[in-house]
Amino acid sequence: MTDDLTHETLDLDDESDSNTARLDAWLEAVVRGFHVSSPNDEFRTKWLASSRADGSVDVGVWESADLPLASAVPVATFAHFVKTLNAGAAVIPAWMVTDVTVAPTHRRRGIMRRLMTENLESAVAQSMPVAVLTSSEGSIYQRFGFGPATRVAKVRVDTSERFRLRERPNDGGRVVMVDPATSWPILSAIFARAHATTRGSVDRPDYYEAARTGFDWDEMSEDRKQRIAVRVGPDGEADGYVAYVVKDEDADEAEVRDLVATTPTAHLALWQFLADIDLTHAVLATVPVVDPLGHALVDHRVRHTTSIGDHLWVRVLDVPVALEARPWFADDRIVLRVVDDLGHADGSFAIAAEGGRATVTPSREEPDVTVDVETLGTLYLGDVGVDTMARAGRIAGTHEALARFATLADGGPAPYCNTDF
Numbered sequence: 001m002t003d004d005l006t007h008e009t010l011d012l013d014d015e016s017d018s019n020t021a022r023l024d025a026w027l028e029a030v031v032r033g034f035h036v037s038s039p040n041d042e043f044r045t046k047w048l049a050s051s052r053a054d055g056s057v058d059v060g061v062w063e064s065a066d067l068p069l070a071s072a073v074p075v076a077t078f079a080h081f082v083k084t085l086n087a088g089a090a091v092i093p094a095w096m097v098t099d100v101t102v103a104p105t106h107r108r109r110g111i112m113r114r115l116m117t118e119n120l121e122s123a124v125a126q127s128m129p130v131a132v133l134t135s136s137e138g139s140i141y142q143r144f145g146f147g148p149a150t151r152v153a154k155v156r157v158d159t160s161e162r163f164r165l166r167e168r169p170n171d172g173g174r175v176v177m178v179d180p181a182t183s184w185p186i187l188s189a190i191f192a193r194a195h196a197t198t199r200g201s202v203d204r205p206d207y208y209e210a211a212r213t214g215f216d217w218d219e220m221s222e223d224r225k226q227r228i229a230v231r232v233g234p235d236g237e238a239d240g241y242v243a244y245v246v247k248d249e250d251a252d253e254a255e256v257r258d259l260v261a262t263t264p265t266a267h268l269a270l271w272q273f274l275a276d277i278d279l280t281h282a283v284l285a286t287v288p289v290v291d292p293l294g295h296a297l298v299d300h301r302v303r304h305t306t307s308i309g310d311h312l313w314v315r316v317l318d319v320p321v322a323l324e325a326r327p328w329f330a331d332d333r334i335v336l337r338v339v340d341d342l343g344h345a346d347g348s349f350a351i352a353a354e355g356g357r358a359t360v361t362p363s364r365e366e367p368d369v370t371v372d373v374e375t376l377g378t379l380y381l382g383d384v385g386v387d388t389m390a391r392a393g394r395i396a397g398t399h400e401a402l403a404r405f406a407t408l409a410d411g412g413p414a415p416y417c418n419t420d421f
């Protein structure tokens with residue numbers, strides 16, 4: 001780093017007192033960056049176990065210990081771990097960037113830029129096709145080639161008598177309440193099936209297990225409020241679940257913490273279950289922007305969208321591997337030029353698609369269409385179409401080439417990422 005700063009990767013396995021203090025100080029910097037209360041012992045222990053389980057690589061930046069009032073808490077943090085992304089036609093490795101913080105005392109002097117640049121170089125060195133993150137603000141990560149690629153909606157669903165499905169799910173399945181403490185094998189199996197079939201899904205960090213089975217990360221204590229219902233399909237197989245809380249006995253709102261369904265019937269059956277919770281009259285949830293619920297209701301206004309926001313950001317690092325893992329919707333061949341200031345995805349690539357899949361190879365031909373790598377990230381999972389991005393001035397090409405690219409690239413289900421990290 002610069003003269004007065006050193007950066008260091010944490011050793012998550014060293015249990016000496018001095019290293020434990022180092023880990024605690026790093027975690028303190030992260031929670032401070034996100035304005036969260038300082039962690040207690042239980043939080044620290046669980047955080048460390050989860051970080052180890054994920055193979056997280058945690059980097060800290062420290063001021064010189066010789067400086068007056070030098071703190072043990074680092075002035076910057078940065079972490080990544082590797083999971084998977086469902087790109088629509090294949091599930092590929094995803095380099096998940098998280099815990100990016102810089103102390104107010106050290107902001108805007110290039111610390112994050114340096115950490116991100118080096119981190120993406122490591123990702124490329126490890127042959128990662130894409131890096132992904134979620135962002136606290138909308139204009140930080142474009143400069144590193146990330147584009148917002150999936151969105152989520154926050155909804156308030158009126159579950160008074162106005163809530164009526166056009167057709168009550170009636171396939172012989174049932175919904176059962178389960179003990180959160182022992183629910184994890186069922187829940188994780190349901191999520192694994194949803195992940196394998198949902199375009200845009202990112203596999204979950206280990207801390208989800210603690211969150212579902214009895215630890216409230218926000219309150220940093222045992223979670224005695226969360227309830228979990230599992231839907232069992234007619235074949236006896238669990239095909240969905242919902243985890244929810246009713247925060248205050250007097251409140252009439254239930255808040256969904258997690259809803260995962262592997263079939264449309266399970267999805268509606270879980271909503272019917274939520275609507276049937278006595279003493280509550282509304283449900284708050286985070287859901288896909290394109291969501292069948294409203295269309296399944298007699299009165300679609302019962303499902304009220306309170307906000308829509310970006311969720312997963314994608315940064316393409318290896319164009320052939322990334323593009324071969326997404327679906328294509330016409331048999332055609334196009335040469336795509338990708339402009340990438342950091343160089344990782346820069347070049348021209350021939351996309352030869354047939355039967356829904358493409359072979360993507362570096363090419364020296366004149367490009368048909370040109371995008372920058374950020375735009376490629378936004379197009380990647382299909383949340384936004386070629387025509388929209390072209391009209392935003394984000395794709396260059398002749399009218400005819402853009403139309404061919406749109407026919408080739410656009411289609412399939414809207415992506416949804418149901419994982420926070």
Ligand SMILES: CC(C)(COP(=O)(O)OP(=O)(O)OC[C@H]1O[C@@H](n2cnc3c(N)ncnc32)[C@H](O)[C@@H]1OP(=O)(O)O)[C@@H](O)C(=O)NCCC(=O)NCCS
Pocket residue numbers: 033034100101102103106107108109110111112113114134135136137139140143
């Ligand atoms: C966001 C954060 C990590 C930036 O760290 P930083 O060291 O100040 O950033 P840098 O000085 O390296 O800035 C790199 C570039 O990003 C830009 N940038 C930094 N923070 C930004 C922000 N919040 N909004 C818009 N642009 C931002 C800088 O202007 C700079 O642009 P340039 O290099 O193209 O001129 C820091 O402000 C922070 O910790 N914020 C609170 C926690 C947070 O939001 N983390 C991100 C979670 S996803």
